Amino acid sequence: MNEEDARAIKITIAPPWWRTWLANGIYAVLLLLLGRRVHLAQQAKTIRLEREKTQARELEQARQIEKAYTELEQTHENLKATQAQLIQSEKMASLGELTAGIAHEIQNPLNFVNNFSEVSQELLDELQEEFKEGDLEEVAAITSDLKSNLEKINHHGKRADAIVKSMLQHSRISSGDMEPTDINALCDEYLRLAYHGMRAKDKSFNAGYKLELDENLPLLKVVPQDIGRVLLNLINNAFQAVTDVEKPEVVVSTQKLLDKIEIKVSDNGPGIPDSIKDKIFQPFFTTKPTGQGTGLGLSLSYDIVKAHGGELKVTSITGEGATFTVSLPVW
Ligand SMILES: Nc1ncnc2c1ncn2[C@@H]1O[C@H](COP(=O)(O)OP(=O)(O)O)[C@@H](O)[C@H]1O
Numbered sequence: 001m002n003e004e005d006a007r008a009i010k011i012t013i014a015p016p017w018w019r020t021w022l023a024n025g026i027y028a029v030l031l032l033l034l035g036r037r038v039h040l041a042q043q044a045k046t047i048r049l050e051r052e053k054t055q056a057r058e059l060e061q062a063r064q065i066e067k068a069y070t071e072l073e074q075t076h077e078n079l080k081a082t083q084a085q086l087i088q089s090e091k092m093a094s095l096g097e098l099t100a101g102i103a104h105e106i107q108n109p110l111n112f113v114n115n116f117s118e119v120s121q122e123l124l125d126e127l128q129e130e131f132k133e134g135d136l137e138e139v140a141a142i143t144s145d146l147k148s149n150l151e152k153i154n155h156h157g158k159r160a161d162a163i164v165k166s167m168l169q170h171s172r173i174s175s176g177d178m179e180p181t182d183i184n185a186l187c188d189e190y191l192r193l194a195y196h197g198m199r200a201k202d203k204s205f206n207a208g209y210k211l212e213l214d215e216n217l218p219l220l221k222v223v224p225q226d227i228g229r230v231l232l233n234l235i236n237n238a239f240q241a242v243t244d245v246e247k248p249e250v251v252v253s254t255q256k257l258l259d260k261i262e263i264k265v266s267d268n269g270p271g272i273p274d275s276i277k278d279k280i281f282q283p284f285f286t287t288k289p290t291g292q293g294t295g296l297g298l299s300l301s302y303d304i305v306k307a308h309g310g311e312l313k314v315t316s317i318t319g320e321g322a323t324f325t326v327s328l329p330v331w
Pocket residue numbers: 233237238241267269270271272280285286287288292293294295296297298299322
């Protein structure tokens with residue numbers, strides 16, 4: 001071979017297309033995309049698992065809440081039953097207090113009935129005598145005496161009847177009907193019943209009590225035995241509050257205002273400290289020793305007064321006494 005023939009042949013062997021830079025670039029991109037897919041898939045899986053866990057937790061919580069709710073419902077039912085029992089026993093306890101007062105109250109008309117009927121028997125004997133003798137003037141006088149005696153017997157018999165009726169009403173569980181009621185008479189009746197009830201329980205108990213009644217009170221449409229129960233509770237509390245004071249006194253007053261009437265029960269006992277003033281109307285709140293107070297009197301009274309569209313309020317100066325005011329609307 002000569003020089004001329006010498007020719008350089010440059011052979012460049014190009015890498016196959018799959019090893020070019022471009023291919024490498026594509027590989028990198030594909031790898032990245034794949035990585036992202038895997039990452040996304042994993043993320044979705046984690047989220048799904050999390051969600052499932054949360055759901056399970058929520059389900060468990062819901063189950064627990066339902067269980068707690070059922071238990072609560074059961075407890076509530078039990079509580080209601082107990083409360084009803086307690087209210088009933090409070091009624092029976094106040095009935096016990098009433099009975100002593102009532103026995104005293106009935107004794108009085110019974111004495112009248114007995115005395116007047118005995119006197120009338122003697123008068124009848126006399127009448128027969130005068131008949132025989134023909135003294136018509138005397139006969140007329142005796143018959144008129146007899147008539148007046150019978151009227152008295154009837155009057156006192158009715159009084160006893162009313163007392164027994166009010167006792168029966170007091171023990172009735174369901175409340176009665178609204179009827180036009182003489183509130184002054186109710187105050188008078190229950191003040192005396194409460195006083196004699198206290199005396200019957202404790203012979204040494206003594207307290208002054210008085211009525212200050214507004215003579216112009218209209219008849220008020222109320223459930224008499226319910227308002228009677230309110231009065232009895234307030235007056236009993238007042239008498240219980242004055243057991244240790246020097247000159248104990250309980251005053252029950254009534255007053256007609258523009259569109260309502262007010263009944264006030266005041267005592268000069270120790271009063272009610274501010275710290276418990278907003279608690280005394282709560283059911284079962286009592287500061288009295290077990291067995292003496294159920295703490296239901298004021299809450300029951302509050303409910304009754306509310307049911308009549310009225311209000312029950314208290315004012316008190318510690319050391320000087322307390323005044324409970326019942327206001328009832330005049331319809
Ligand atoms: N006139 C009053 N003077 C002082 N405290 C009173 C008076 N009335 C009620 N209270 C207080 O209110 C509480 C609740 O009264 P109440 O509901 O009648 O229940 P209870 O008489 O059975 O204790 C009483 O325990 C007492 O502390």
